[in-house]
Amino acid sequence: MEPKLESLEPFESGFSLNPNPSFSPSVPVAQSNGVNAVHRLDDDKFDGSEMNLNANNANNFEEDEHVNVDLDFDEDVMDPYALAIVPVAEDNQLAHVESAYRRKPPPRSAELVRVTNLEIEDERYFRELVRRTRILYDSLWIHCMLEDDIRRRNVMNVMSGRVPRARGDMKVAALMRDRGLWLNQDKRFVGPIPGIHVGDVFCFRMELCVLGIHGQIQAGIDYLSSKQSSNGEPIATSVIVSGGYEDDEDSGDVIVYTGHGGQDKNSRQVVHQKLEGGNLGMERSMHHGVEVRVVRGFKYKGGIGEKVYVYDGIYKIEEYWFDVGKSGFGVYKFKLVRMEGQPEMGSSILKFAESIRANPLAARPVGYVSLDMSRSKEQVPVFLFNDIDDNHEPLNFDYQVTTIFPPFVYHNARSTGGCNCVDGCTLDCVCVKKNGGECTYDLNGRILRGKPIIFECGPFCSCPSNCLNRVSQKGVKNRFEVFRSMETGWGVRSLDLIQAGSFICEYTGVVLTRDQAQVFTMNGEDSLVYPNRFGERWAEWGDFSQVYSDYVRPSYPSIPPLEFAIDVSKMRNVACYMSHSPCPNVFVQLVMYDHANTAFPHLMLFAMENIPPMRELSLDYGAADEWTEKLAICN
DNA sequence: GGATGGTCACGGCA
DNA sequence: CTGCCGTGACCATC
Structure with missing residues (x-):
């Protein structure tokens, strides 16, 4: 097999593989985990003289394994990299850990390497590594900035004057550096960096x-x-x-x-x-x-x-x-x-993409099947574009902006009541309390972290429509395009840059109960989507367990497995055309707002990366054997 | 009132 | 220690 890493001859550094092992965490390599598996690069794949790309990548995918870090403090005190829920340490212990974090990192590596002949599974592995790192960076940024907003508001209540905003970009980078979560620090790449597209x-x-x-x-x-x-x-x-x-x-x-x-x-x-x-x-x-x-x-x-x-x-x-x-x-x-x-x-x-937004027909004279397949039902037009064949199929379906639930779901919808907030909902709001007493969205509507289910304020709340706890119910904001492609049939892309954490759209259709779905299936229909099969990708967004040792994973409230199906045979929206990917850029978040039956939540989609314009959106539909794996390589 | 320009406080690395 | 094809937030000004 061809070597994947080529040391650059004129610049052989002679540095040892791990110049400063006391700082470099030894990391268990990701293990196979069903559909979400990431490929493991075995040590023996590399010639001994070459770098093992995994050696110093501190991103740990396995949730139940601890990273062993050879820092100077007593291991009995606590494990700062513990990924499970751990008791909150006492202050002096935390201070001890913090000082250990503050240890100066080693100088930058002098090893120049070039990647060649990356196999497809290796490419996937590195893409996943990059994806996880970016998810952590972006979600941590939102978290830090919201915390800073709260801090500033408190400070401004006490004294007047300018309270500058924190530099979230730097804060997050420092947090991640101190925990060894930066990528590619143990080598310097010449040319492409694996996992960066x-x-x-x-x-x-x-x-x-x-x-x-x-x-x-x-x-x-x-x-x-x-x-x-x-x-x-x-x-x-x-x-x-x-x-x-x-x-x-x-x-x-x-x-x-x-x-x-x-x-x-x-x-x-x-x-x-x-x-x-x-x-x-x-x-x-x-x-x-x-x-x-x-x-x-x-x-x-x-x-x-x-x-x-x-x-x-x-x-x-x-x-x-x-x-x-x-x-x-x-x-x-x-x-x-x-x-x-x-x-x-x-x-x-x-x-x-900018020119398409300004003037679609001038930028792309041919290929438009429709300039708004939602027929004005969405607040922004949804393009239907096909420049490779004459398939116009999406026009055969009614465009459905929000999911149709069975009527019984709305019985007693008012019984749980809403909040009585007159201004924006704060931490005292009963709806916010349902979400564990923490903000769900930041001031720009970006989601802070994924949860089993989220309660937004709804029609029975007295808060205004600009309440921060109303995001996904407000519908599509970006300009999307359903397009025909050789690789994935139909796909969805955006004409706007979508920021990580932003709401994208609902996954709509007609909800069928389990019994209705069985009848439907017996009739040979094959257009049902089962919400319980979606990969639980919400858990990846805002997971700070690698950063905060006292981080507790959101588990409240736990909900029973979803038993309904969504029929998209007659009515659907743009979400239905999203392709499957094992490393998706969109995740499903269950959201409640207009009724009280938690067995029938809305399926809301959020971006888990910065998605550039014209890049295909992808979802984890679940088990790969049941869904055609449409994307050979994730994006 | 959207763009522009200045100032401020930071940061990693050579 | 300094300085870097500054950055990003904020505020004054046009």
């Missing part, structure tokens, strides 16, 4: 550091320093193009990238640049034919801030020269050319 969108530069895509939080050129390099030469591995330099020229496949240095605090070029540091690293990478990753940062509507970062793939440095820039000072310029055989650039897809 062209077109992946990130909201923070810090997130790029956490994932090992680009290790610099400020500088645009990431490079192995000359000190660490075995031959004394710096080697550049990635750049961020964010338009910060006036002499940049970016035409997509070709970039003229300005070297760094010589700018003052106001980003004005005030002295000549020198061929050192990152600039020299770029020159040396060109000399050795080392490709660089390119991440573009630009303003885009729909991100958390106004800026997003998109991984655009790998580029070769073709030439460089010293030039006099617009400022009159000398700058280094590097011509980067995108390498062949990569998927379409994420940044151009984002721009294409």
